[in-house]
Amino acid sequence: MTFPIEAVRAQFKALSQPGANELGRVYFDAPGGTQICAPAIAAMVAHLESGTANSGGAFRTSIETDAVSDAAHAAMADLLGGTPEQIAFGPNMTSLTLAVSRALSAKWVEGDEIVLTRLDHDANVAPWLLAARDRGVTVRWLDFDPTTGKWKLDELAGLLSARTRLAAFGIASNALGTINPVEEAIRIVRAGCGTLVYVDAVQSVPHIPTDVVALGADFLACSPYKFFGPHQGVLWARDAEAVEAYKVRPAGNDGAHRFESGTPSFEGQAGVLGTIDYLEWLGREADPAANSRRARLVAAMKAATDYERGLGERLLAGLATVPGLKLYGVPTMDGRVPTFSFTIEGHHPDAIAEHLAACEIYAWSGHFYAVEVIARLGLEEAGGLVRVGLCHYSTADEVDRLIEALKAI
Numbered sequence: 001m002t003f004p005i006e007a008v009r010a011q012f013k014a015l016s017q018p019g020a021n022e023l024g025r026v027y028f029d030a031p032g033g034t035q036i037c038a039p040a041i042a043a044m045v046a047h048l049e050s051g052t053a054n055s056g057g058a059f060r061t062s063i064e065t066d067a068v069s070d071a072a073h074a075a076m077a078d079l080l081g082g083t084p085e086q087i088a089f090g091p092n093m094t095s096l097t098l099a100v101s102r103a104l105s106a107k108w109v110e111g112d113e114i115v116l117t118r119l120d121h122d123a124n125v126a127p128w129l130l131a132a133r134d135r136g137v138t139v140r141w142l143d144f145d146p147t148t149g150k151w152k153l154d155e156l157a158g159l160l161s162a163r164t165r166l167a168a169f170g171i172a173s174n175a176l177g178t179i180n181p182v183e184e185a186i187r188i189v190r191a192g193c194g195t196l197v198y199v200d201a202v203q204s205v206p207h208i209p210t211d212v213v214a215l216g217a218d219f220l221a222c223s224p225y226k227f228f229g230p231h232q233g234v235l236w237a238r239d240a241e242a243v244e245a246y247k248v249r250p251a252g253n254d255g256a257h258r259f260e261s262g263t264p265s266f267e268g269q270a271g272v273l274g275t276i277d278y279l280e281w282l283g284r285e286a287d288p289a290a291n292s293r294r295a296r297l298v299a300a301m302k303a304a305t306d307y308e309r310g311l312g313e314r315l316l317a318g319l320a321t322v323p324g325l326k327l328y329g330v331p332t333m334d335g336r337v338p339t340f341s342f343t344i345e346g347h348h349p350d351a352i353a354e355h356l357a358a359c360e361i362y363a364w365s366g367h368f369y370a371v372e373v374i375a376r377l378g379l380e381e382a383g384g385l386v387r388v389g390l391c392h393y394s395t396a397d398e399v400d401r402l403i404e405a406l407k408a409i
Helices: 005-009 038-050 060-080 093-105 126-135 182-192 255-259 266-286 293-319 349-358 371-377 396-407
Strands: 087-090 113-117 138-142 164-170 196-200 219-222 233-237 325-328 339-344 364-366 385-389
Touching: 038 060, 038 266, 060 087, 060 233, 060 266, 060 293, 087 093, 087 255, 087 266, 093 126, 093 196, 093 219, 093 233, 093 255, 113 126, 126 138, 164 182, 182 196, 233 255, 266 293, 293 325, 293 339, 293 396, 349 364, 349 385, 349 396
Parallel strands: 113 138, 113 164, 164 196, 196 219
Antiparallel strands: 087 233, 219 233, 325 339, 339 385, 364 385
16 A cells, blocks of 8 residues: 555644744654654543543443543553453553562562663663662673674573573664564573563554564563553553552452552543554554454554655665764664664764754654663763654655755754
8 A cells, every 4th residue: 555644644733833944843753752643632632521530430430431441451452462451551661660570579589580681771671670689689681782783692591590580671672773583582581491571562562563472471561652642651461460569459450450550540541542543543544454453453553664664764875875974773674663873973962963953853862761772882971872763654855854954964
């Protein structure tokens, strides 16, 4: 199909907001958070305007709130390939991961071990480091090759032992864009020690189809505000009932809901439901024959992947023409999401980001919470990297604007 870019962009009100010049804004800050789609905004407003309430009441607004929440859990289950009882909502992925790390580490003892990677966002590193510190647990590190941005996967088996209690992996790097071979890593873990696996899918869910059953992990976390929704976090847990969560006594204990600590943002859950409705619309456009919500969501993500690949190839070709620019990570669109980080000789990353901002091109500079990545690349004192991220509402014209702006530095 021809990707319906104009119809897609019409679903995002932020894309039509004026900038300081006649060309408008370019949102290349997507890895840090995408713009929210109109159906998500409408769903949030509708929930609040019609009357919100806390959960579990016999009155109309509480019953309607529970229905919205149930629908949001089911919608996220369809996006990830799980079941509603395996889904928990939270304020963000980081908070959910901290909660799970506390629950899992309660049974760790001194001398146990965990495996982390140098390529992850700190939200999938620091919670485990803190838990390991508190319990006297040894941390083993899976390294990556700085020249390619890829894991040294052949070293993973040697990091495992009978004392390994957890392995934490990220599907896609928020700093370099690398898509990691997580399924293969999980197979190695299962064969080596059979321990629990926690997966950070924050950067992959916006760009590629997710199938938690095929993946084979025990936990997976993502962030709807990274895929066109409101500020929420989502946890999928294969068998949450095997884990005792830290929670208040009256709180629910069914499935992954045990990790929903305190009163949630029901308007946020309504917004997530609106986001899934939007993605389902895109899936219908991509594959009219798709006969279930899950099938339509997969079709949407496949269509987005194909469209983003073409944009990414255009961007990579353009970056290669910028004097002094050094790209970090995979130099092609094979094995990456459309997140690109670079330096330009003689220019501090913050100065480059400020120059782009003056051109109404929004991009990040620094470490992006990927502190292990920046340290491994030896870029701490240099100020880290400049990062631009595409998504399926980006355009070829915007890519060209970025390249011209970089050449003008």
